[in-house]
Amino acid sequence: xxxxxxxxxxxxxxxxxEKQALFDVCMDINQNEIxxxxxxxxxxxxxxxxxxxxxxxxxDICKVEGSIKIDGQNIYDKDIQVExxxxxxxxxxxxxxPFPKSIFENVAYGPRIHGLAKDKTELEEIVHTSLKKAxxxxxxxxxxxxxxxxxxxxQQQRLCIARAISVNPDVILMDEPCSALDPIATAKIEALMExxxxxxxxxxxxxxxxxxxxxxxxTGFFHLGNLIEVNDTETIFSTPANDKTLDYVTGRFG
Amino acid sequence: MGLITFFLLVLFAITSFYLGYFRSNRxxxxxxxxxxxxxxxxxxxxxxxxxxxxxIILFAIxxxxxxxxxxxxxxEFYSQGIDxxxxxxxxxxxxxxxxxxxxxxxxxxxxxxxxxxxNYIEGIFEITSIITVFSVxxxxxxxxxxxxxxxxxxxxxxxxxxLIGFFLCSLIAILVTVGIIFSxxxxxxxxxxxxxxxxxxxxxxxxxxxxxxxxxxxAADIENAFGAVPLFSGTFLIAFIAMCVxxxxxxxxxxxxxxxxxxxxxxxxxxxxxxxxxxxxxVYGFFAVITIAPFIRSLGGSIGLDVSSESALAAGLVMGxxxxxxxxxxxxxxxxxxxxxxxxxxxxxxxxxxxxIKKVIIPAALPGIIGSFLLAVSRAIxxxxxxxxxxxxxxxxxxxxxxxxxxxxTQIVVILIGDQExxxxxxMSAFALGLTLFVMxxxxxxxxxxxxxxxxxxxE
Ligand SMILES: Nc1ncnc2c1ncn2[C@@H]1O[C@H](COP(=O)(O)OP(=O)(O)OP(=O)(O)O)[C@@H](O)[C@H]1O
Ligand SMILES: [Mg+2]
Numbered sequence: 280x281x282x283x284x285x286x287x288x289x290x291x292x293x294x295x296x297e298k299q300a301l302f303d304v305c306m307d308i309n310q311n312e313i314x315x316x317x318x319x320x321x322x323x324x325x326x327x328x329x330x331x332x333x334x335x336x337x338x339d340i341c342k343v344e345g346s347i348k349i350d351g352q353n354i355y356d357k358d359i360q361v362e363x364x365x366x367x368x369x370x371x372x373x374x375x376x377p378f379p380k381s382i383f384e385n386v387a388y389g390p391r392i393h394g395l396a397k398d399k400t401e402l403e404e405i406v407h408t409s410l411k412k413a414x415x416x417x418x419x420x421x422x423x424x425x426x427x428x429x430x431x432x433x434q435q436q437r438l439c440i441a442r443a444i445s446v447n448p449d450v451i452l453m454d455e456p457c458s459a460l461d462p463i464a465t466a467k468i469e470a471l472m473e474x475x476x477x478x479x480x481x482x483x484x485x486x487x488x489x490x491x492x493x494x495x496x497x498t499g500f501f502h503l504g505n506l507i508e509v510n511d512t513e514t515i516f517s518t519p520a521n522d523k524t525l526d527y528v529t530g531r532f533g
Numbered sequence: 534m535g536l537i538t539f540f541l542l543v544l545f546a547i548t549s550f551y552l553g554y555f556r557s558n559r560x561x562x563x564x565x566x567x568x569x570x571x572x573x574x575x576x577x578x579x580x581x582x583x584x585x586x587x588x589i590i591l592f593a594i595x596x597x598x599x600x601x602x603x604x605x606x607x608x609e610f611y612s613q614g615i616d617x618x619x620x621x622x623x624x625x626x627x628x629x630x631x632x633x634x635x636x637x638x639x640x641x642x643x644x645x646x647x648x649x650x651x652n653y654i655e656g657i658f659e660i661t662s663i664i665t666v667f668s669v670x671x672x673x674x675x676x677x678x679x680x681x682x683x684x685x686x687x688x689x690x691x692x693x694x695x696l697i698g699f700f701l702c703s704l705i706a707i708l709v710t711v712g713i714i715f716s717x718x719x720x721x722x723x724x725x726x727x728x729x730x731x732x733x734x735x736x737x738x739x740x741x742x743x744x745x746x747x748x749x750x751x752a753a754d755i756e757n758a759f760g761a762v763p764l765f766s767g768t769f770l771i772a773f774i775a776m777c778v779x780x781x782x783x784x785x786x787x788x789x790x791x792x793x794x795x796x797x798x799x800x801x802x803x804x805x806x807x808x809x810x811x812x813x814x815x816v817y818g819f820f821a822v823i824t825i826a827p828f829i830r831s832l833g834g835s836i837g838l839d840v841s842s843e844s845a846l847a848a849g850l851v852m853g854x855x856x857x858x859x860x861x862x863x864x865x866x867x868x869x870x871x872x873x874x875x876x877x878x879x880x881x882x883x884x885x886x887x888x889x890i891k892k893v894i895i896p897a898a899l900p901g902i903i904g905s906f907l908l909a910v911s912r913a914i915x916x917x918x919x920x921x922x923x924x925x926x927x928x929x930x931x932x933x934x935x936x937x938x939x940x941x942x943t944q945i946v947v948i949l950i951g952d953q954e955x956x957x958x959x960x961m962s963a964f965a966l967g968l969t970l971f972v973m974x975x976x977x978x979x980x981x982x983x984x985x986x987x988x989x990x991x992x993e
Contacts (some may be wrong), residue, residue, distance in 0.1 A: 376875055443882075
């Protein structure tokens, strides 16, 4: 059974000033699936991800061409409100970046801004469920007033995941969410993704082949700004069409 | 002896440096092994040994030699039983004669003798001190030199020495502060022995010029002349007006500059704003008197208000303008140093730019922003010239910003201008005012520190 296409990327070209970071990327991403993006460092995975919630708008020198349709609507259209888009497309960054506020406030930030909770109990409800979903609730439930930056790196990353899912996005972009985590926390996050994909569409950048193989349905391989190949994860890891992909997944370069 | 000694010392230090440098080099060659530290550290090590004790001795000599010389020259006068004040007068005459200033008694035999004696002892002192300094230095140098061997870590010792240097520097700032406090304190205590402290702190009438006469009949008058409340209120009023201008304008400028302005705009606008801080305060005073005050007057007149030509409002407004760059420049720096990743985290949640600024950036930058406010407040409280020119000198207990007013600093200036008897209560009241100002800013700082600590949001 093939899922419905959620995100449709066509002829995406991205420049940072003079330097081109992505070349003519075309890719379909299915709903309720986990799509993994792999590739050597500096090949443009983060850049690609940041195009999907228009995070690159923040960078002055970054120019994006091409079209990205989410549910058939081009997100680079003039009449798209970028704040609404980002509410629907959540993001977890490569480096954990909790706000210097309390743990509770970190998670309550999004719901507050978008007015998702009618009163205090509802807000608490949202915060608690988000923390639970991100597998960090048990560790922080007694110290929700402490600042988010006092947590360890891995805890901070899970806090950021909780923050991202607190506004119930459709799509979640994760940029190496497990790079700072131990195997147990990683397993928790992977279980979480497994869980989340029932409701959300997840795109994850990872440097771990095993992780891509474990969690994703489809995998895309980037190299030097080109999307070399995208296919079912099993195919990518067993019989990829491109030699470069084979070299990369078997660890011969990268 | 100053210049020669100085050059000799520098020469000595350089020689010692190379001595250490080459010694370490030789050790390396002979032992065929790398010493603990780099060669230059052995050089520094020896330079320190040769110079630091010398400098300490020199200082000691500097402090004591005047005393010894004086005693030696005057010893025979002491034995003659001439009284103290006459002796010090005599010594001044001797010194003056020596320096070629002709006095009525320059030809006196005693004076001529004494001058010869003075020249003689100072000559001896010069030579002996140079000899002592350099022989002691050489001893230390020798000691240091002999310690250099393969297992001796000069780097650590140089490091320790640098640490001591830093410590001494910070000590200087603290000692100066303490010194200032004590000099103020001394005069203030004398002042309060004549004027009761409660009258000073809570009295509402300030007219120190009335306190000239000091006989019994005027005693009551003295007590009534030094009520500083009008000055406190004036200071706070004007500072408050100034802050009402500079905080909003400065903060919003800072936010615009750091978050919204293109870098080309920022690069031109920022220096221009900072020029405001470089304009002499007298010029601001002109501006207040010639432009702002008449403007306020006519504006007030047109709505039927009576505005005096010198007003706290004019002074406060102009002072506020002067302080804007203090707030904006500092706040701009702290806001810009909030990491970009926090902004992105907020945008990624779907927050708008202004929400991000309000909820993430300002809270994260708050300690620095409050710091800039504090700096601005202390500038406002300490500012004198604008007030002198634009707000008047009349101590006038009022909360009405349209009337003339005066501040603590202004009154200090007024009191100390011109010839003063240094023990009249009027003069001493300036010190009491100074100390009060000092204590006030101290309390302000303390409160602000507590506030900042409470609301600090730490980011990495
Ligand atoms: N803000 C920026 N300004 C200029 N160039 C950038 C910027 N961000 C990324 N690039 C460039 O774009 C290219 C792709 O970067 P990107 O961050 O997408 O790589 P990545 O695949 O995520 O690498 P990694 O696995 O190390 O995170 C790199 O060559 C990088 O130098
Ligand atoms: Mg990346």
